[in-house]
Amino acid sequence: MNDNFNMLAKTMFGFEDILAKELLQLGAMDINKGVRSVSFVGDKGFMYKANLALRTAIKILKPIKTFRVFNEDDLYKQVYKLDWAALIPDNGTLAVDATVNSNQFKHSKFIALKTKDAIVDKIRDVRGNRPNIDLRYPSLKINVHIDKQVCTISLDTSGESLHQRGYKTATNIAPINEVLAAGLLLLSGWDGKSNFLDPMCGSGTILIEAAMIACNIPPNLMRKEFAFERWQDWDVDLFETIEESLLKKVRDFHYKLVGYDKSPSAIAKAKGNIANANLEEFITVEHEDFFKSEKNTQGPLHMLFNPPYGERLSIEMESFYAAIGDTLKKSYTNTDAWFITSNLDALKHVGLRPSRKIKVFNAKLESRLVNYKIYEGSKKAKYQD
Incomplete structure (x- = not known):
């Protein structure tokens, strides 16, 4: 049958x-x-x-x-x-x-x-x-x-949108959708095999999704309900068997997952959401200004973040994006840096040539996921090794 x-x-x-x-x-x-x-x-x-x-x-x-x-x-x-x-x-x-x-x-x-x-x-x-x-x-x-x-x-079969994982109880002005965060991480090639930094972490969504990918944790374990649970053929024993089989595939993570934000309230919200997701042992968040920071880990670093676009936060965008490029170039060698933005004019002021530009949407905003590979020494030297 x-x-x-x-x-x-x-x-x-x-x-x-x-x-x-x-x-x-x-x-x-x-x-x-x-x-x-x-x-x-x-x-x-x-x-x-x-x-x-x-x-x-x-x-x-x-x-x-x-x-x-x-x-x-x-x-x-x-x-x-x-x-x-x-x-x-x-x-x-x-x-x-x-x-x-x-x-x-x-x-x-x-x-x-x-x-x-x-x-x-x-x-x-x-x-x-x-x-x-x-x-x-x-x-x-x-x-x-x-x-x-x-x-x-x-x-x-789902009911409420599957981006509603169940761990996020506090958000900032411009929070990123959980499905969008997970998709950007997968598009960036994040596989949990290096250290990770979100230098503008807000309420911690990208960090939490990165940890779940690194540890192979199913993203919707914490949801209160799926629509199929109200169906006449709902099989709770089968559901629990599937849940257990997925949990057996969870793996260890042996690197650092770190988030920075210069807002104390954002750090407090991120810590709360990380605790809700039971991921405190994997993620550290610090009150830190990315533009005053420098790479403090050995080996390759994977970076993904969601900077302001100028849609909801009043910032001088051209100088802000120029500072992103300067900070990456001066302080973050051996880093695979990715970020999403809908501000394509400000993007021109980063001052670095992107390795990739991928068209995506953040809600209704047409955006780009951009990648900057920051090599140790010059790019030319990299290819002469």
């Missing part, structure tokens, strides 16, 4: 390749990259595993029906045909969200409303009562996706 089914992992722009690699390493089948998504095949246990272990997924959807639609009545009729009573228990609740990319269908909220009407009408006709709507903790969360005239109805 084949218990496998299709699933879709949603992600951020530019993370499709690394999400596909994560899925391959976890053991997914039939992996296919889309735009901001990767489809794959697995069974119920793999659905649990994907939610627990994927670092760059925002949601895991389980498509249950795909059909063509030409108007709202088509949508209603096709949704009504499905056996919703088998999916939503007596006295159960539901929530519907929709995304639309179509000239025919303009309003995602209306599509969600039409879908909801079809579902509750079907259950009323079968059972004699209509299920209630619960936007926060529904028994079943349904996703509608319309691309041109192709509509896919999916069950949302």
Whole structure:
């Protein structure tokens, strides 16, 4: 008996390749990259595993029906045909969200409303009562996706976005999303095999994600709940078996993970979040101004940070970014330095030639993940060795 089914992992722009690699390493089948998504095949246990272990997924959807639609009545009729009573228990609740990319269908909220009407009408006709709507903790969360005239109805297996890991209780003015932090780390090639520094660590998100990657700790162990826990076929024993198998793959980390910030309140928040994540033994945070610091570890250093872009913090950006370049050049030899910014004008003032520029998005801000390799001696000498 084949218990496998299709699933879709949603992600951020530019993370499709690394999400596909994560899925391959976890053991997914039939992996296919889309735009901001990767489809794959697995069974119920793999659905649990994907939610627990994927670092760059925002949601895991389980498509249950795909059909063509030409108007709202088509949508209603096709949704009504499905056996919703088998999916939503007596006295159960539901929530519907929709995304639309179509000239025919303009309003995602209306599509969600039409879908909801079809579902509750079907259950009323079968059972004699209509299920209630619960936007926060529904028994079943349904996703509608319309691309041109192709509509896919999916069950949302995750619930709240998977970036909500559960460890972050305090944030600063411009916090970085946990999935974005993990994706940037993986794009930068971080593998836990050197010392690591986040010189502008804020509330500690990049440090925490770096530690979890280094130690191979599943990122979503601390989440309070996944949507599939309210499904009728929820198998707590299987879930705990998957959880235990992932925990057996946790590994030691033998280098230093350090964060700097010149704000005492940021340091306090970072320490609190690191404690919540139970990672104090791996991460040290220090009240330090990066521009007055210098590299204090032997061997290669991996650096990743999220400096201000000028969007929410009032700073003279050109001189700030020039100071980043000067500090890297003078004080951080043998460092693989990466940072993300949406301020492409200020980036020109770093004064170093980037080895790589990768287009990514921080929320709706088009940004670049840039890499500067700071060699010991000149770059020319490096290639003459």
